Amino acid sequence: MTNHIVYALLGVNKMNFGTKLQGLRKSKGLSQEALAEKLSVSRQAVSKWETGEGYPEMEKLIIISDLFDVSLDYLMKDMSESTTYHQEKLYLNQQKIIEYMNFKKSFAFKIAIAIAIIILSVIFPIVLKNPIGPFMMLVIVACAVSILILTGLSSSQYKELEKSEINMSFDDLQNLQSQYTKFRLRFGMIIAFGVCLIIISVASIILIHEYLGEENVIAPMQLMVCVAIAVFLFIVIGVEDSMYRFLICNHEYLNRKKKEESSIFSITMPLASMVYLIMGFTKGWWHPGWIVFPVTAIITLGIEKFIGEE
Numbered sequence: 001m002t003n004h005i006v007y008a009l010l011g012v013n014k015m016n017f018g019t020k021l022q023g024l025r026k027s028k029g030l031s032q033e034a035l036a037e038k039l040s041v042s043r044q045a046v047s048k049w050e051t052g053e054g055y056p057e058m059e060k061l062i063i064i065s066d067l068f069d070v071s072l073d074y075l076m077k078d079m080s081e082s083t084t085y086h087q088e089k090l091y092l093n094q095q096k097i098i099e100y101m102n103f104k105k106s107f108a109f110k111i112a113i114a115i116a117i118i119i120l121s122v123i124f125p126i127v128l129k130n131p132i133g134p135f136m137m138l139v140i141v142a143c144a145v146s147i148l149i150l151t152g153l154s155s156s157q158y159k160e161l162e163k164s165e166i167n168m169s170f171d172d173l174q175n176l177q178s179q180y181t182k183f184r185l186r187f188g189m190i191i192a193f194g195v196c197l198i199i200i201s202v203a204s205i206i207l208i209h210e211y212l213g214e215e216n217v218i219a220p221m222q223l224m225v226c227v228a229i230a231v232f233l234f235i236v237i238g239v240e241d242s243m244y245r246f247l248i249c250n251h252e253y254l255n256r257k258k259k260e261e262s263s264i265f266s267i268t269m270p271l272a273s274m275v276y277l278i279m280g281f282t283k284g285w286w287h288p289g290w291i292v293f294p295v296t297a298i299i300t301l302g303i304e305k306f307i308g309e310e
Contacts, residue, residue, distance in 0.1 A: 017075060018052040024068040025050075026170040029177055029248075039063055069251055090161065092168045092247075097176070100158065101243060107155055108239030114147040115235060116228040122276075122293075126220050166250050173248065180244045190237045194230035201226035227294075272296035 025035050025046075032050075036043045039060055048054035056064065065072050092100070121140040125133035201223045208219040245253045272292050 017055055018050040020075060021046075021064065022050040024064075024070065027167060027173070028068065029170070029173050038067060090164045090166045092166050092172075094169075094172055097168065097172060097247065100161065100247075103155070103158055104239060104243040107151060107158075108236045110147060110151045111239070112232040112235035114144040114151070116232040117144040117147075119224055119228040119231060123221050123224050126224075127217050162246055163254070165254065166247070168247075176244065176247050180248055183240065183244060187237055187241055190233050194233045197226050197230045268296050268300045 025032070030038075032043045032046045036046045039046070039056075041056075041060065045054065045056075049056055061072065061075060065075060118141055121137040121144070124136040124140070127133065128136070205219040205223060208222075242253075245256075276292050
């Protein structure tokens with residue numbers, strides 16, 4: 001009886017609450033059983049809440065608020081006063097979802113190709129000791145950067161989309177979740193393959209130096225090729241994973257992206273490239289100067305991990 005009085009004082013409309021709870025549950029792809037488990041209640045209790053035959057205690061209402069990242073104000077007020085929560089979200093139908101996914105896959109391929117080409121361009125100054133090597137590298141890098149710029153410009157409309165909260169039908173969400181489950185298996189295999197490829201290439205450098213000498217260019221060549229292949233795979237699979245997370249776990253994706261935007265890789269890697277070029281042009285250290293790239297990457301990862309723990 002106490003709960004009835006509390007809800008009456010707060011102005012909770014049972015029917016509106018049930019409708020909103022059902023919508024929130026479906027937007028997360030949860031069944032009544034799954035939601036009941038999270039709230040430590042029976043499925044029948046959730047069913048009664050959604051049909052307006054009952055409503056949760058205040059303790060459960062607070063948990064629901066945290067679970068779906070909505071305010072108590074939204075849950076308690078009349079539907080006509082709280083529809084702004086859903087109106088602020090962009091609704092994606094099946095056609096728009098497919099268009100977005102096709103674009104992201106094409107975007108990932110172009111970016112991955114451009115980055116792989118930049119990595120492979122380092123081979124020219126390593127192999128060609130005369131000025132032709134650096135010249136070829138700079139020409140190739142310029143072409144690859146052009147691809148990156150054009151690809152980035154073509155993604156402007158989707159950059160704005162990825163800053164927004166979205167909504168979609170329950171069937172579309174279930175379909176995406178099914179696709180993502182299969183994708184995660186492929187994701188793990190590709191990441192493992194890329195990591196193994198780099199480890200094997202580094203290990204082979206030891207053997208090549210042991211039997212062919214320190215000045216042999218085969219070692220850095222094969223390392224650059226393996227790194228280029230691995231990075232290509234990482235970018236393609238990483239962008240696709242980001243695409244699924246944006247569609248399925250939209251709110252968590254937006255929060256995580258804000259943190260990723262503060263990554264210091266955008267500062268350290270250009271600096272590493274500058275150092276490499278200076279060493280190459282002034283000292284002729286194209287080889288083994290290339291080691292600056294993996295060293296910078298490792299140091300940057302360490303710094304970001306330390307900052308993240310802080």
